[in-house]
Amino acid sequence: MKPFLQSLLLCSLLLFSDVAQATYHLGAVDPHLTAAQSHAQTRLNGRPPFRSLNPAKTDSQCRTRHLDLVFIIDSSRSVRPAEFEKVKIFLADMVDTLDVGSEATRVAVVNYASTVKIEFLLKDHFNKLDLKKAILRIEPLAAGTMTGIAIKTAMNEAFTEQSGARPRSRKISKVAIIVTDGRPQDQVEEVSAEARASGIEIYAVGVDRADMQSLRLMASIPLEDHVFYVETYGVIEKLTSKFRETLCGVDPCAMGHDCEHICVNSNASFYCKCRNGYILNADKKTCSPKQVKVEVMEDPCKCEARLVFQKKTQAxxxxxxxxxxxxxxRVERLESVLGRA
Incomplete structure (x- = not known):
């Protein structure tokens, strides 16, 4: 029995050594890769149970920045079916955080592998439930990773006014979020530069084996704000909160203000308004009641003067x-007295 316990102890020590060595190698990553992973996510202790996409579920909204938003998602062979479901849950979570509507944020999805498929356009769905049902129907395309063609398709077909993008005069931000786990099989640098020059802000999300140099070539600057990385599709949902901060911006009124009555958001700032019956003072913060001005009306026909004269005469x-x-x-009384005399 004693030799058995010794063997068991020796095996345990060897197993512990292997685990420690593997942990060391995992930690010894390329320093350039570490620098690009400015938003890398750590694994959760005690991972939550598997989530499925629930179209009816909704979360908090942001209302301070309206977008024409196009997701460009990699569904090549390297993305396993269960992992692709995680991508769809990430898209649904992103939809939940946005203020979706025809006059708010519009959303489209471009799916790509060796071919490119526009799943739905910016003009197709203007409420969260319809968007999430459309996301639920997306199927992977399987082969190849033609990221450059996908970006070009998004620029030339998804971000056009015919497809639902707002005119440049509306000053609605155009944003593309690319999600990929591999290395592009075509050129991305030139087409990405062309897309950025056309006014499209590009975020690049790399997963697992994603090529970090390609992500940098695709993304807008500053890179530390536009390049994201996660170790697995299992934790991609954790990027939702980061994108909420980035895409929603801030609510100046919610952050605190010194308006006496009403605070109104205006881009990245705010201004004050007064309630009905009040006017804004010179300090642009406090309010005072409106002064009622009493005007004396002249009487051209002198009607009022005539009435006053008539009343005085009558009195x-x-x-x-x-x-x-x-x-x-008195006269009658006097006559009566004189008659008796």
Missing amino acids: AIQQLSAKLADVSV
Whole structure:
């Protein structure tokens, strides 16, 4: 029995040594890779149970930045079916965080592998439930990783006014979020530069074996704000909160203000307004009641003056009549006394 315990102890020590060595190698990553992973996510202790996409579920919204947003998602052979489901859950979570609507944020999805498929356009769905149902129907395309063609398709077909993008005069931000786990099999540098020059802001999300240099070539600058990396599709959902901060911006009024009555958001700033019946003071913060101005209207026809004269005349006549009546009474009394005499 004692030799058995010794063997068991020796095996345990060897197993511990292997685990420690593997952990060391995992930690010894390329320093350039580490620098690009400015938003890398750590694994959770005690991972939550597997989530499925629930179209009816909704989360908090952001209302301070409206977008024309196109997701460009890699569904090549390297993305396993269960991993692709994780990507779809990530897209649904992103939809939940946005203020979706025809006059708010519009969303489209471009799916790619060796071919490119526009799953739905910016003009197709203007509410969260329809968007998430459309995401649920997306199927992987399987072969190849033609990221450059996917970016070009998004630029030439998904971000057009015919497809639902707002005119440049509306000043609605155009944003593309690329999600990939591999190395592009075509050129991405030139087409990405062309897309950025056309006004499209590009975020590049790399997963697992993604080529970090390609992500840098695709993304907008500053790279530390536009290049993301996660170790597996299992933790890609953790990027949702980071994108919420990035895409939603800040709510200046919610951050605190000194308006006496009403705070109104205006891009990255705010201004104050007053409630009905008040006007904004010179300090642009406090409010004072509106002063009611009483105007004296002239009477061109002198009607009011005539009425006043008539009333005064009538009053004088009444007073004179009363005096005459009093005099008449006194005369009658005097005549009566003289008649008795």
